[in-house]
Amino acid sequence: MKRLTVAMGMLLAGFTAASAQPFPNRPITIVVPFAAGGPIDTTTRIVAEKMKDTLGQPIVIENVGGAAGSLAAGRVAKAAPDGYTLITGIWGTHVANGAIYQLSYDVKDDFTPVGLISSNPLLIVSSKQLPANSLQDLVSWLKQNPDKASQGTSGVGSVGHVAGAFFHTKTGTKFRFIPYRGLAPAMQDLVAGNVDLMFDTPATSLPHVKSGNIRAYAVTSPQRIKAAPDIPTVDEAGLAGFYISTWTALFAPKGTDKDIVSVLNKAVMIALADPAVQKRLAEVGQEPYPVEQQTTEYLARFQADEIEKWWPIIKGAGIKTD
Structure with missing residues (x-):
């Protein structure tokens, strides 16, 4: 009986020590x-x-x-x-x-x-074929041409899709959403001029902006981004408070x-x-x-x-x- 009591005591002591190990003690x-x-x-x-x-x-x-x-x-x-x-x-x-x-x-x-x-944050970008050189030009053109433009998205409910819906609300414009199976095919069609707009991540858009294949209007944040300090914020471009990240x-x-x-x-x-x-x-x-x-x-x-x-x-x- 004494041996059993000692053994139980040692087991309990070992369990208590293990449970008291500081976090983390494994991957x-x-x-x-x-x-x-x-x-x-x-x-x-x-x-x-x-x-x-x-x-x-x-x-x-x-x-x-x-x-x-x-x-x-x-x-x-x-x-x-x-x-x-x-x-x-x-x-x-x-x-x-x-x-x-x-x-x-x-x-x-x-x-x-x-x-x-x-x-x-996202970049507001367009095909070079769209006749707008600034964000304010873009809003004006979209208002004059309701439902004529199209926006490529990476799918229903994606951040780009929601950003487009937010843009509708903020600017009173209207354009069509074209869902793709990911950002890459949507960007391919933007470069080719098959869609007009995207609200896209800098990682996907910036290579094409820097090569001159697409046009960037603004970044959807209060501050400019380090990866593209020459692109204005939405506040600077005339669409104050259009923030999404x-x-x-x-x-x-x-x-x-x-x-x-x-x-x-x-x-x-x-x-x-x-x-x-x-x-x-x-x-x-x-x-x-x-x-x-x-x-x-x-x-x-x-x-x-x-x-x-x-x-x-x-x-x-x-x-x-x-």
Whole structure:
């Protein structure tokens, strides 16, 4: 009996010691809700590479594509809230999808914010065949030619599609939406003049802008972007407040301990403060958020504000999937 008591005591002591180990004590997985090689995947890998140095553990990137990111988000929403499974959330997965799809989870309430990573505003671009040399010229031409122009999008409910609907509301213009299976084929048709407009990511558009194949009017943010400092903001171009960005952030499952979240947030902030990380993010069109906006509390407020802004626009435009 005495031996059994001693053995149980040793087992309990070992369990207590193991459970008290500081976080993290094993590899962390970050789920990226899109294919490898894309801008979200690249951004995640840049930041994760620095985070692992701070955390002292490997970070595994797992790409889980499908259903505009909702498959990956649903998986992480149901994962153990222990800090070892995270998701790279973006405007689409953690704002728009809640208004477009019938989901098995809540885009806000089933996740714990970790920290904002970067902003990726869009460029308003057009075919060179469109007779408009400025954003104000573009708005005037569209008003004079309702429903004659077409906008290429990467699909129903994509950020470009929603940006176009927002543009309708802001400017009183009307044009047709042409959905494609991704940004690349849409851009090909823009260059060829088969569609007239796109609201597109800098990573896709800038090579064609710089080569003179398409025309850029403005960037949809309050500040110019480092990757293209010569392109004016929408405020400067005459469309004040037309802001939309495919921002990137880290989320954990709902219920993750606040101390664990604090450790993860600190690793994010240290990574974003690194000049080499900042340089690499700028090269792919990503703009890190200011330090004061990298907190978990700010991300929670920011996401709530984004939902409040975009859900009425999405629903008002009748954007939904079957």
